[in-house]
Amino acid sequence: MQAGIVDEDIFGDQVISDPHTYYGLLRETDPVHWDATHRTWLLTRYEDVDWVARRPDLFSSQRALLDPGPLDPPIRPEDLDASRFVTEFRSHEFIQKDPPEHDRMRAALKSSFTPKSLETWREKVRSAVAGLLDAVADDKAMDIRKAIGAPLPMLVISDLLGIPEKDRALIKRQADDRMASALSSEPDRMPRAVEGILASNDYLDRQIDERLANPTDDILSMLAMAERSGVYTRLQVLANAESIIDAGHETTIQLICNGMLALMRHRAQWDLLVSDPQRWAVGATEECLRFDPPLPIFRRVAIQDIELKGKTIHAGERVTPCIASANRDPRVFERPDDFDITRPKNRHLSFIVGTHFCLGQYLARMEGQEVFSAIARRFPSLRLDDQDLRYDPIVGIHSLNALPVVWE
Ligand code: HEM
Numbered sequence: 001m002q003a004g005i006v007d008e009d010i011f012g013d014q015v016i017s018d019p020h021t022y023y024g025l026l027r028e029t030d031p032v033h034w035d036a037t038h039r040t041w042l043l044t045r046y047e048d049v050d051w052v053a054r055r056p057d058l059f060s061s062q063r064a065l066l067d068p069g070p071l072d073p074p075i076r077p078e079d080l081d082a083s084r085f086v087t088e089f090r091s092h093e094f095i096q097k098d099p100p101e102h103d104r105m106r107a108a109l110k111s112s113f114t115p116k117s118l119e120t121w122r123e124k125v126r127s128a129v130a131g132l133l134d135a136v137a138d139d140k141a142m143d144i145r146k147a148i149g150a151p152l153p154m155l156v157i158s159d160l161l162g163i164p165e166k167d168r169a170l171i172k173r174q175a176d177d178r179m180a181s182a183l184s185s186e187p188d189r190m191p192r193a194v195e196g197i198l199a200s201n202d203y204l205d206r207q208i209d210e211r212l213a214n215p216t217d218d219i220l221s222m223l224a225m226a227e228r229s230g231v232y233t234r235l236q237v238l239a240n241a242e243s244i245i246d247a248g249h250e251t252t253i254q255l256i257c258n259g260m261l262a263l264m265r266h267r268a269q270w271d272l273l274v275s276d277p278q279r280w281a282v283g284a285t286e287e288c289l290r291f292d293p294p295l296p297i298f299r300r301v302a303i304q305d306i307e308l309k310g311k312t313i314h315a316g317e318r319v320t321p322c323i324a325s326a327n328r329d330p331r332v333f334e335r336p337d338d339f340d341i342t343r344p345k346n347r348h349l350s351f352i353v354g355t356h357f358c359l360g361q362y363l364a365r366m367e368g369q370e371v372f373s374a375i376a377r378r379f380p381s382l383r384l385d386d387q388d389l390r391y392d393p394i395v396g397i398h399s400l401n402a403l404p405v406v407w408e
Pocket of ligand 1: 293351356
């Protein structure tokens with residue numbers, strides 16, 4: 001272990017804005033590292049990150065129930081009840097369940113997220129992207145997050161769920177409040193999250209009643225039918241509808257923002273995309289996902305004592321596999337720190353693997369491909385307007401709060 005490495009704070013500004021330097025040092029010197037400050041094991045090699053994702057029998061996703069605590073970052077002592085409410089509610093999401101219950105709940109939604117069924121949405125996504133770019137075309141400047149990153153995923157996910165257009169602003173406000181529990185590091189974030197959950201529950205409860213009476217082919221109808229057949233309870237329907245909105249929202253914003261930032265910082269790669277957007281859109285999206293993954297980590301709790309590379313992970317301890325580090329592991333990727341949209345066989349772990357692999361990955365990929373190719377086609381001279389970029393102080397998501405660009 002090199003001096004100083006253990007002193008890095010994963011919640012510090014330095015690691016949040018550049019996770020690669022610290023995680024890269026750990027990967028080479030201490031790949032199974034106990035972070036005593038945050039009381040978690042940081043795993044930084046591809047083979048270990050991949051292995052943990054494939055072993056739900058050893059590493060549980062039931063963090064709401066099993067995480068040893070305390071909450072990280074900390075909250076106000078007077079908000080403990082609010083925190084318990086949020087944790088209990090979230091424990092009904094299938095992302096927080098282990099097999100076999102996880103698999104049964106996930107299967108009820110699988111057919112809406114196959115590549116074939118999502119491909120029918122491509123035209124819709126394309127025209128939504130065109131509309132958002134039309135709105136800023138004459139300005140010759142935009143904040144990518146505000147103009148396209150934030151509105152697009154919410155628009156698409158609302159359509160998939162079957163949320164009426166008039167209610168979209170409401171849904172977005174509720175999601176922002178609800179996600180404060182995960183996306184904010186403020187000690188007073190929990191009461192806001194409770195408000196968001198209660199407001200969403202109230203709204204979605206009525207929507208589900210309507211779908212039970214008049215089912216359609218949207219995702220809320222699929223959840224309603226899963227309730228009718230006894231696979232989901234009403235509480236599980238609500239928690240999972242909200243989980244799908246949340247899971248598909250900030251992550252895709254960051255695919256768009258982090259991806260556009262990487263493309264802007266690697267001009268030759270941007271010029272290649274501009275030369276033939278249709279041809280390079282898929283490679284560009286995969287490389288953006290690898291190079292700067294929206295979720296740099298995922299989290300598990302060890303179910304039993306586990307020996308790994310000479311260390312003992314004890315039952316009940318937190319385990320944090322680092323996707324951002326696995327994606328730059330030189331044992332798997334040639335020239336891992338180069339951004340290269342022509343990279344063949346890009347086996348990044350940004351959607352993980354195993355039973356919890358991202359249900360919305362085809363949708364997210366489609367949104368990335370459509371955004372990157374449309375911007376390259378419409379604004380080939382695009383460049384960064386401000387180098388002073390800020391990330392939200394959160395470890396779990398690499399979240400740029402603005403990305404200003406200009407073009408001629
Ligand atoms: C670039 C965008 C996205 C990234 C990087 C991403 C990444 C991930 C990751 C890493 C997981 C595993 C989490 C864990 O097990 O701890 C996951 C799960 C999940 N994602 Fe995504 N996601 C993205 C977009 C989406 C979208 C658009 C949707 C839905 C419309 C979605 C829905 C889900 C769901 C439902 C799960 C839970 C799967 C399960 O537990 O079986 N995601 N995602």
